[in-house]
Amino acid sequence: MSKPNEDIKIENPDQLVNAVKKVVLEKVAEVHKKYEDEVTATGKASKDTRESLVKLTDEFAEMADSNDSLKIEINELAQKLSEGFDAAGKKVKSIGRTILDSDNFEQYQKGNINKMTLSVKNTILTESGSPQDPDHNLVAEDRLAGIVPLAMRGLNVLDIIPLGTTTSDTIKYGKESTFTNNAAETAQGEQKPESVIEYTSQEDFVRTIPTFIKVSKQALDDAPMLESSINARLAHMVKHRLQTQIITGNGTSPNISGLMTVGNHTAFTPASGDLATDSLNKAKYEIIGDDYEGNVILMNPADFGAIERLKTNTTDNSYAFSGGSALTYINNGMQALIWGLPVVLSNDVTAGKFILMDRFAVQLFMRDSLKIEIFDQDEDNVQKNLLTIRAELRAAFAVYANGPIQYGSLLV
Numbered sequence: 001m002s003k004p005n006e007d008i009k010i011e012n013p014d015q016l017v018n019a020v021k022k023v024v025l026e027k028v029a030e031v032h033k034k035y036e037d038e039v040t041a042t043g044k045a046s047k048d049t050r051e052s053l054v055k056l057t058d059e060f061a062e063m064a065d066s067n068d069s070l071k072i073e074i075n076e077l078a079q080k081l082s083e084g085f086d087a088a089g090k091k092v093k094s095i096g097r098t099i100l101d102s103d104n105f106e107q108y109q110k111g112n113i114n115k116m117t118l119s120v121k122n123t124i125l126t127e128s129g130s131p132q133d134p135d136h137n138l139v140a141e142d143r144l145a146g147i148v149p150l151a152m153r154g155l156n157v158l159d160i161i162p163l164g165t166t167t168s169d170t171i172k173y174g175k176e177s178t179f180t181n182n183a184a185e186t187a188q189g190e191q192k193p194e195s196v197i198e199y200t201s202q203e204d205f206v207r208t209i210p211t212f213i214k215v216s217k218q219a220l221d222d223a224p225m226l227e228s229s230i231n232a233r234l235a236h237m238v239k240h241r242l243q244t245q246i247i248t249g250n251g252t253s254p255n256i257s258g259l260m261t262v263g264n265h266t267a268f269t270p271a272s273g274d275l276a277t278d279s280l281n282k283a284k285y286e287i288i289g290d291d292y293e294g295n296v297i298l299m300n301p302a303d304f305g306a307i308e309r310l311k312t313n314t315t316d317n318s319y320a321f322s323g324g325s326a327l328t329y330i331n332n333g334m335q336a337l338i339w340g341l342p343v344v345l346s347n348d349v350t351a352g353k354f355i356l357m358d359r360f361a362v363q364l365f366m367r368d369s370l371k372i373e374i375f376d377q378d379e380d381n382v383q384k385n386l387l388t389i390r391a392e393l394r395a396a397f398a399v400y401a402n403g404p405i406q407y408g409s410l411l412v
Helices: 013-042 047-063 068-083 095-101 103-109 156-160 217-222 224-248 276-289 301-308
Strands: 006-010 116-120 163-165 170-180 196-205 207-216 266-268 296-299 327-330 335-338 341-345 353-357 362-375 386-399 405-409
Touching (some): 156 224, 156 341, 217 224, 276 301, 276 353, 276 405, 301 341
Antiparallel strands (some): 362 386
C-alpha cells in the first residue's frame, strides 16, 4: 500500500508526454471509464474489466523497466483503480486522471513550465461496496460468545402430570367402568339390595419419540458451545413432542393416546350465549357433580387473552374481571386463576378448546428417560467426517378415569 501524500516527481518532459499522453490518455482513460461505469451501475467492476486492468498494468511495467518515476505512477494507478469510491461516495481518480486534470499539467502542455511535481493523496477506507458497509479488512469483528437460540415452547403441561416409571413396554391396569350404589335401608326378612361394580382392562403402550441431527467433527471441535446448544435444542424437541402427544395424540400406533382422544375425557358442549368463563364454570361443576374435583385448566394463550379483555358492555371501557370476580392472579401475576382453578397456558392446546381436569386422573410413565447420544458409525459418516447426535425417550401415558376430565369448546 502506498503512503498518504506521497510526492511523485516527473523530471523528463519527453517521458511525461510519451507515457502520459500516449499511454495514459489512450489506454488508461478507456479502461478507467469502463471500470467507473460498471462500478456506478452494479457496485463493482466485472471480471473481464479487472483482468484487462491487470494486463494493462503489466504492459506499463514492461515500458517502465528503466524508469523508477513511471513505476511509481503505475503502482499508484493500479491501487487507485481498485479502490473505486471514497467514504463520501465520491469517485476516486486514477493517477492518470489526476495528472490530466491538474493545473500543473495544463501549464506544462502550454510550455509555461518544463518540470512538474504532483502530490497524490491515498484515502484509506474501512468500508466498501455500494451501499458501503464495513469490509473487515482492517477492523476485526466483535464476536459474541455462544449462540442466540430461537424461541422454545414452554413445557409447563409436562410439569403438572404425575410421573411414574416402568420396565415394561405396556402399562396395563383395571378401570372401574360401572358403579351403581344400591345401598338402602332394608326391613327384617326382606331381600337386601345388590350394588353393581364392573371393571375393564386398559392397556397403554410405551411409545418411542426420537430425533437426530448430523454435524461435522470439525464443527464440534472448532465451536465447543455448539454441542451443548444442539443437545439442549434436541432435548427440547423430544420433550415438546411428548407434551403434544399427551394433549392431542390420537392413539393410533405409534402415537400416544392423549387427553383430547375420544374415550379419555368427558365431552363438554357450551350453551348458546354463554361466555368462555360460563363454560369453564359449568365444566368445573360437571366434574364436581360426578364426585370428582377439578384442579387445573389447560387452554390456549389466545383464548385466555380474550377472556382478560372481556368488558362489561359495548359502551363501557371497564373490563369485566378487573374487580377479580372470576379472573384473579397469585404470585405477583405469574399464576392466573379462573373460578379458583390455576390456568396452564400452552400453544399445544387447540385454540377455542379447553381441558378442565383433575391432574391426578392421569399419569406419565417413563420407560427410558431422555438420552442424548453421539454416533460416528452411521450411513457414510466415516467417509464424510460426520457425527450423528440423537435424542430419544420412551414413555406411556395412562388415563385412569374419564369423569374428572372435561374437554370441549369454550364458545358455541
